[in-house]
Amino acid sequence: MHKTDFLIIGSGLAGLSFAVKTASRFPEKKITIVTKSIVSESNTRYAQGGIAVVMDFLNDNFEKHKEDTLKAGDGLCNKATVDLVVEEGPARLQEIIDLGTEFDRDADGNYHLGMEGAHSARRILHYKDVTGFKIQSTLLDKARSFKNVEILEYRFAVDLITQHHLGIEVTKKSTDIKCFGAYVMDLKTHKIETYVAKTTVLASGGIGQTYKITTNPEVATGDGIAMAYRAKATMEHMQFIQFHPTALYGHAGDTAFLISEAVRGFGAVLKTKEGESFMEKYDERGSLASRDIVARAIDTEMKTRGEECAYLDCRHLDIQEFKKHFPNIYQKCLESGIDVAKDMIPVAPAAHYLCGGVKTNAHGNTNIENLYCCGEVACTGLHGANRLASNSLLEALVFAHRCFEDVADKIDNINFQDNIPEWQAEGTTKPREWVLINHNRTEVKNIMSNYVGIVRSNERLERALNRLHVIYEETEKLYKTTTLSPQLCELRNMINVAYLIVKHSMEQKENRGTFYSVDVK
Numbered sequence: 001m002h003k004t005d006f007l008i009i010g011s012g013l014a015g016l017s018f019a020v021k022t023a024s025r026f027p028e029k030k031i032t033i034v035t036k037s038i039v040s041e042s043n044t045r046y047a048q049g050g051i052a053v054v055m056d057f058l059n060d061n062f063e064k065h066k067e068d069t070l071k072a073g074d075g076l077c078n079k080a081t082v083d084l085v086v087e088e089g090p091a092r093l094q095e096i097i098d099l100g101t102e103f104d105r106d107a108d109g110n111y112h113l114g115m116e117g118a119h120s121a122r123r124i125l126h127y128k129d130v131t132g133f134k135i136q137s138t139l140l141d142k143a144r145s146f147k148n149v150e151i152l153e154y155r156f157a158v159d160l161i162t163q164h165h166l167g168i169e170v171t172k173k174s175t176d177i178k179c180f181g182a183y184v185m186d187l188k189t190h191k192i193e194t195y196v197a198k199t200t201v202l203a204s205g206g207i208g209q210t211y212k213i214t215t216n217p218e219v220a221t222g223d224g225i226a227m228a229y230r231a232k233a234t235m236e237h238m239q240f241i242q243f244h245p246t247a248l249y250g251h252a253g254d255t256a257f258l259i260s261e262a263v264r265g266f267g268a269v270l271k272t273k274e275g276e277s278f279m280e281k282y283d284e285r286g287s288l289a290s291r292d293i294v295a296r297a298i299d300t301e302m303k304t305r306g307e308e309c310a311y312l313d314c315r316h317l318d319i320q321e322f323k324k325h326f327p328n329i330y331q332k333c334l335e336s337g338i339d340v341a342k343d344m345i346p347v348a349p350a351a352h353y354l355c356g357g358v359k360t361n362a363h364g365n366t367n368i369e370n371l372y373c374c375g376e377v378a379c380t381g382l383h384g385a386n387r388l389a390s391n392s393l394l395e396a397l398v399f400a401h402r403c404f405e406d407v408a409d410k411i412d413n414i415n416f417q418d419n420i421p422e423w424q425a426e427g428t429t430k431p432r433e434w435v436l437i438n439h440n441r442t443e444v445k446n447i448m449s450n451y452v453g454i455v456r457s458n459e460r461l462e463r464a465l466n467r468l469h470v471i472y473e474e475t476e477k478l479y480k481t482t483t484l485s486p487q488l489c490e491l492r493n494m495i496n497v498a499y500l501i502v503k504h505s506m507e508q509k510e511n512r513g514t515f516y517s518v519d520v521k
Contacts, residue, residue, distance in 0.1 A: 003416055004032035004150070006407075007181055007197035009157045009224060011035040012042035013132070013393055014375030015203030016139035017400035020099075023146035025408055030148055032195065034155035034184050036486065037219050040136060042205055044393070046217060047132025048260035048328070050103075050124040051397075052390035053089040055111055060121035062086050069391060072118045072290045073355075073384020074513035076237070081381040084362060085391075085398045092397040093125070101138040103127050104325075114325075115265035116389040118290035124390050129260055129326045132393065154187040156486050157223060160200065160231040160371065161420055172232050179231065179371035180417040187486055192423040198414040199370050199407050202228060202358065203400070206376040207241075207497045211351035212449035215244050215258045224377040226493035228358045229500060234367045236379040237356025238497075239504035240514045242387050243454050244352035245270075245294040248336065248345065249309035256350040257332055259312060261389045264288055266325060268314045270298065271344060273307060292386045292514045295349040299454045302348070311344035349454060353392060355383040355514060356504070364403035370414060372407065374399040385513025431482040440471050441491050448498055456505055456517045464502050471495060 006022050008015045011033055023031050033039070054060050065086045070077050097103070103125045104112040114124035127134040143149050161180040164170040170177055181197040204224030208216025229235055246264070247256035264270070270279050270287045282297040283289035289297075298310045314322060319341040323330050333340050357379040364372040364380075375396045382395050431437065447467050451460035472495050479492055511520045 001194045001196060001420065001422075002032070003196050005029040005198050005411060006031045006201065007195050007199070008033045008201045008203060009182065010042065010203035010205055010375065010377070011039045011140075011151070012044035012203060012205055012375055012396070013135060013139065014396040014400045015201065016136065016143050017397055018201055018203065018374065018404055019143050019149055020139055021401065021404040022408075023143065023149045025404070026411070027146075027148055029411070030150065031146070032197070033143070033149065033151045034157055034195070035151075035153055036156040036187065036223070037154065039140060039151050039153050041217055041219055042136070044132040044136045044396070046215065046258065047393055048129045048258055049116055049262040049390050050114055050126030050131040051093065051135070051393040052119065052123050052388065053093045053125060053394060054086065054123055055090065055125065056113055056122065060123050064120050065123060068118055068120050069382070069388045070384070072386050072388035074386055076384035076512060078381025081362060085382050085395055088398050088401070089394050092394075092401055096135055096138060096397065099138050099142050101135050114262045115288070116261040117264060117288045117294065118285070118388055124262065124265070126262065129262070129328045135393065156185040156187055156489060157204070157227060158183045158185050158192060158423075158484065158489055160227050161194070161196070162231050162368065164231070165421060166419065170232055174232060176369070177232055177367065178369040180420055182227070183423050185484065185486065185489070190483070190485070192425065192484065194420055194422055196416055196420055198411060198416060199372065201403060202371065202373045202377050203375045204377050206354050208351045210444065210448050210494050210497050210501070211453075212445040213247065213256050213348070214351040215247055215256050216351070217255055221490045221494050222497035223490070223493045224373070225357055225500070226496035228366070228371070228373070229496055231368060233371065234359040235356070235500055236359040237385070237504070238354070238500040239508045240355035240383070240385050241351060241501065242291055242353040242355055242514050243295040243349040245291055245298050245349050246312055246347040247350035248332065249348045250336070250346060259329060259345060259347055260326065261291070263312065263314065263326060263329065266322065267317050268312050270294070271311050271313045272301065272305065273311060275313070275344070290386060291389065295454055296516060298347070298349055309346040309348045312347050313344045314340045315342065315344070353387055355379075355385065355387050360399070362402065363406035364399050365406065372403040374403050385515060425483065429482055431478060431488070434487070436474070437478070437487050437491055440475060441487075441494065443471060444468070444491070444494050444498055448501070452498070452501055452505060454516065456515075458517070458519045461502055461506050464498075465506075468495060468498055468502065472499070
């Protein structure tokens with residue numbers, strides 16, 4: 001049994017930011033970060049565009065940013081959350097700048113502010129086209145500098161520990177659920193160890209790998225959401241999956257390469273294969289409309305024309321400036337045989353961001369005592385039915401701080417739970433056919449992409465639910481009778497997440513933001 005004051009599950013921007021703040025405030029307390037891959041592997045790492053913060057108060061203001069966020073969220077944002085995130089943004093940004101995070105500046109030394117879809121002003125701070133990686137690297141270096149921070153790579157959080165593991169019945173109606181830590185698998189030994197914590201912070205990222213084509217890395221299998229769901233946490237807005245309109249079409253592998261929204265903000269235009277601009281038919285903002293509108297427009301054009309992609313035209317742009325701002329994208333296109341100075345970039349929508357998740361209040365508290373959530377795993381109310389571009393890094397910073405502030409006032413009054421049983425694995429054997437796990441994983445991804453994608457219907461959702469039920473039964477049988485593996489755990493989590501998306505989609509009775517059903521009138 002391991003004891004730690006703060007157990008952080010996930011090593012992206014939200015988790016690292018919380019760790020740095022708690023380590024600085026409580027040098028005598030132990031902070032443990034567990035992450036199932038290398039510590040730098042997370043959705044944060046792949047955030048290209050930047051972070052949306054009001055900086056230019058001559059041409060921008062808080063009210064504009066709030067209005068853009070509310071409009072993108074299609075009426076389902078929590079206005080109080082929008083207010084606090086936008087208004088607290090500059091202070092949280094300054095903190096990571098003070099830690100050493102660099103952002104691009106213009107010739108006069110002022111921050112270069114980018115434009116992205118559905119923003120009414122330039123407010124996107126960025127570092128080339130690798131902003132998330134830059135911020136994460138700064139925070140990781142700082143976290144490693146603290147003696148009281150332990151970073152454990154290749155550790156897979158299997159389940160949150162609650163009264164359920166003490167033999168006490170816990171249901172969705174329970175009002176006194178408490179989190180005591182988590183069971184964590186060491187991926188090198190496959191031994192499941194018990195981590196008892198005074199406070200547990202879920203910062204485990206998104207669910208993109210539940211879909212066949214996604215911009216998310218392979219680790220994004222919705223583990224935190226599935227664990228919280230099984231622990232009876234309240235889930236909200238799982239039906240709202242944001243599909244990024246412009247993933248590079250034809251990129252090999254499970255993770256699609258993202259062509260940042262900032263490229264359209266730079267002046268690139270969406271076109272058909274024949275070179276005709278089409279976004280004006282769908283929105284007066286053209287290629288800079290919000291992501292839900294652009295993704296549906298591309299999906300409609302592809303289906304109408306019987307084509308597998310649309311195109312992003314950068315040929316009219318200053319290519320030297322393009323290389324300067326988007327060196328990673330330029331190089332990736334070259335590697336794919338695309339010279340952006342001469343060729344249009346083939347693009348297609350890909351699963352990108354979950355707007356819902358584990359429901360929290362304004363301080364990151366869940367309905368489970370001593371369990372906090374921040375980052376993409378959380379549903380804070382900021383995004384509503386659709387996320388405004390580059391608001392995700394902002395939300396992660398603000399809510400990591402709010403979780404820290406809340407727990408800082410409580411930590412000395414929280415005690416360890418001492419009678420936690422060890423993980424029971426007796427009576428299980430290794431699976432005879434690993435291929436069954438892989439086949440079911442592929443089937444889940446296909447079900448979600450085919451039936452629960454950009455456009456949905458009652459019939460598709462019913463079909464998805466029926467097929468998921470069969471896979472669920474097969475997987476639970478494996479879970480109960482075979483030795484646990486990360487592959488089996490991920491599959492189980494993906495099924496839980498897929499089920500939640502389908503069920504919440506069935507309950508959605510109007511088309512809002514990223515949710516669109518042909519059966520909704």
